[in-house]
Amino acid sequence: MEEERKAVSEQKKSCINCGAELKYKPGTTEITCEYCGHQETIAKDESGFKELELLPYLEEMGSQSHSEEIMMLHCKNCGANQHIEENYKSLHCVYCTMPLIIEDAYKEDWILPGAVLPFQFDQKKSHQIFTAWVKGLWFAPNNLKKAALDPQNTKGLYLPYWTFDAQLYASYTGQRGDYYYVSVPYTTTVNGKTVQRTRQERRTRWTNVSGNISGFVDDTLIKASHQRKNPIPSKISNWKLDALEPFNTNFLSGFVTEKYTIPLKDGHLSSTKEAEKIATSWARRDIGGDTQRVSGIDMNLSEQTFKHILLPVYISAYTYSGKKYNFFINGQTGTISGKRPYSFWKIFFLVLFILILIAIAIMLSE
Template sequence: MEALDNKCPACGAKIDFNPKNQKWDCKYCGSKFTLEEMQKYQNASSKEENKKEETKKSTKKEETEDLDVYHCKNCGAEVMADENTTATFCVYCGSTAILKEKIMEGTIPTQIIPFKNVKQDAIEKFKQLSKNRPLMPKFFNDSKNIEKISGIYIPFWTYDLNVSGNIDFNYNRITTWSDSHYQYTKTDTYLSKRNSHMNFEKVLVDGSSRFDDDLMDSLEPFHYKGLVEYNHAYLSGFLAEKYDVDEKKAIERAEKRAMNTAIETTRKTITGAVATVSKNKLNIKKIKNDYILLPVWMVNVKYKDKTYTFAMNGQTGKMVGNIPLSMKRTVAFSILIFSIVEVITCIVLYMI
């Protein structure tokens, strides 16, 4: 098995995937190649090869040569990169103490959403964070504060789930009326039985334990229309992470999310009252699961000796992360708003 080499079919130099035109651009000779062309020159894995890989999952030997795996001594993270992309630091902890290991275990992703935006887009998005956010510290969004910015394919598990079964709700209907002396309040409690059935397609669960689940959740939605068959040619110029959360463990989160939505959807059929679940006999069945890679720009920011992690959806450009609050601005704004509202309410109260 040949090592994956992302070399320009024309001049043989290093060649990267360009999200702007979804092609492989050679910086040296200016040639542009589509996936088909790359496959023709045996740069990318062909469909047959992918299938072959899938069938030979148990024999990991072939895969081991495909990708370099960097192992961080500091935090234990594992980062994949093709041999032309050199990881010089750990994207999770920033440590430079990383070891290159040519070991790759586990399954090959079935699908991938290639990057649609470039590094500059992530920097621009970061600079725009100040928009409509008066409580952000003044120079926080300065691009000088960006320590590291890296495009990473993050592993996700997707689950097709079926939820079905019986579920009972309780709800109250309250009626009031009055005669000349008394006001009456009648509370009727009902038991409402429902049989519910629904399907979920590709419920996303972050397959990497080193990224916070809520940070990854916040990147949603990814548009699955952009999903293409996995090809490691897409990884050139980017980093990729290997999953470390087992499929059987990750499904718990998918089931929980699907269950919440199933209950909520069924509850909506009871109108005009707040219904509470009294008996839940809904069952979740897994129809199918997939291992996919999704594009994320990780932006590490250092501001006043504190580090902040931002992430941008590499497909939609949605930027997530927690922006710090400026104490000074928060206090000043509170006082300002309070005084304005106080004056207005005083005037209004006086006018009435």
């Protein structure tokens, strides 16, 4: 285990020219020196992702195999746990911007990540995305584009997630529904006369069914941390996991990394619920017909593995009229979501305009 920890730690490099830390350059496989421009290629682990057997970890929750000791800072305001590099200069929480006290730093073990999704663009690009987002907001105040966006408050953060793989086998019982149509007579009035007509109404013919399904459940993604304040919006969580890279600490250099706070055991329970949803979906597909009812699922998961992965997001805040608003950008896709102010007068005049149109329409109809 000590050799593994040493191997991981030795991946951090200093510039051979000036001694400054080499930081990851988003969108590349390079680490670069921001002072003299020296670059080095991040060596790719040809062995691929480190998938870990699940059951040994669940049976021995105290096991620290495949783990590493890292320096952590806990935000007393919002509860976030953040890994700060030794020479990381900003000591403010990435979520709530409250100051962090370096003297409160402590060491803690974590299960090493098996993979990381590197940032695909830098902080400057994240500001351009923010500017374009502001311009496209409906009912936003006209001078919102003047919002004060402090670059020091924009941080790249790697979020922790669990992924789970398993072979799924299940037996099911349910019903298959097949549509058919019948002619139903009804009466109506045409030109003052009562006439008989028919219409087609849909019915469902139900048949009891049962069967077995099986397949591989790949990379069930489960969030591994809680954010009590300013939670990450689901809108930006559209990760493309096929771009994952085998874990290398060089991808983390220059960014903040959040430690998981949702234990592996709880993450596994959530993934099992997701597997049940998948099994139900597979059962419906197997039943066929026009519609289906699944009344029972007996599911079994085997060959279960997991990995701890890190996914990129930019977190920042902007100030408008003395109030702070947070926004979040997916560090891979550029999808943005955030809080925004509304213009009272724009909404007021729109409502007034609609009421005037309605009033005109009523007058003309009379």
